[in-house]
Amino acid sequence: MKFKYIVDHENRGRTVYSILREEFEFSNRLIRKLKRNKLIFCNGTQVNVRYVLKTNDIIEVNIDFKETSENIEPVKMDLNILYEDESIIALDKPAGVVITPIGVHQDNSLANGIMYYFQSKGVQTKIRPVNRLDIDTTGVVVFAKNAYVHDMLRKQIMANQYERKYIGIVHGCPVEQTGTINLPIARCPNSIILREVSQSGAPSVTHYTVIE
Template sequence: MNGTRKWDTSKQHTLRYIAGPEDEDVKLRTILRQRLQVSRRLMTKLKFIEGGITVNGARLYMDAKLKPGDVVELRLPVETSETIEPQPMELDILYEDDYLLAVNKPAGIIVHPTLGHDRDTLANGVMYYWQQRGESYRFRPVHRLDEETSGVVVIAKNAYVHERISQQLQEHTVQKIYIAYVHGILERSSDVISAPIDRDPENPHIRIVTESGYPAVTAYEVLRTFAHASQVRLSLKTGRTHQIRVHMRWLGHPLIGDRMYALPEYDDEPYRALLPGQALHAQKIVLRHPIHDEDIQIEAPLPAELLRLQSMLEQGADSGR
């Protein structure tokens, strides 16, 4: 029999692990790091919290050896993002359980408050949502979307869950699928773009493809072609800032409505009234649930502005797939 793991929500947020035969004489530190995959940072934090880490209800040294049947408990404190002001906001909830919240973010809203912009963010709306339900969590998005990009944003409800998903992202085991509308007709119907990205030395807010940059890989598939544009499905293999926008511009097919990465040969003026920014939507994310240990798939439908854009492109289409 292997050791078993269970989350007990009745005691704040408590993760319980019952040692199995294979845990005989295994150190507590090893159980935490290897069996429960607790980071050193979180482990250190819990060591200084009363009852943060216990074995059979008692506090032990990290080098203490366990025996089968011992109960290891991690008690994460209830936290809140006190600096984020709760603010009423209509939220499109895609998924929620005791550990995760997934929201369909509209274009035109930033995920987290920034200097000089501490209201009207997704975080403000989520904090209000939790407040109205009598719940207290810290706002912990596991990934970000650009302000003008719509779609799935996943938020962890405690530090342990956040770290486990962050590890999946680092290991590139999270699948993130986007839908974009780009200028022009791509030469290939599908391909993998492997082109390193870094800041533009002349403008640090902009990213460029450069040999000295960080590895960046994007796979794409053309879903449909129109008269002068294409609908493309993209999958991120890495997570560089503005990666899709930079890679598509580098191919010579910038996203429709993308002012930052536009090319002079394409005219965005006909689409200005339809779009708040670039025509990019985070359609789907697939990840391993940190507690249930099973894959979950979260999808967000295309927003109204992209459906209107598609209709406009269809009216002028001369080819399709």
């Protein structure tokens, strides 16, 4: 993924750093990585972030530098890929599979399969899950292919701009055939998975239809 910025008369005198931070919205961590890999250019020449810009200067940055998650072993898996482009890959996670290696799941997580898939395609990047699902939950999991996209999508989640929809099977049968439950939910005490209705919880809307 490449970024390009042409300096106009009003922005002369600014530093490269200010353009990277304010116009490209790069994090300081990403800027440090770009500096370390010497991937910041102005008019085709590698420059320091303190470089003071002139009118018509052209800043160019390629953020697809090589990196890897050394603690994740590549393992061949059958992946159900729903969507993929140069920025993200979205998969259907089956129940019983964790997102990243943890505990006894060091070589059978979704990240292990993604690592193998990336390597088979010649893609050298870290494994960056954007969202997570519990081990027993099946659904869409998105991985970002670079730090910039990961940061942008995480900001959307934090700003509640990331819509999540769940389909669940419940015990019992509601009186109404269809309906909506609009009640806030929060984590149950002493549980990292279970949720309960709580006035101090996050907004939650459930639309239901009785099937059988």
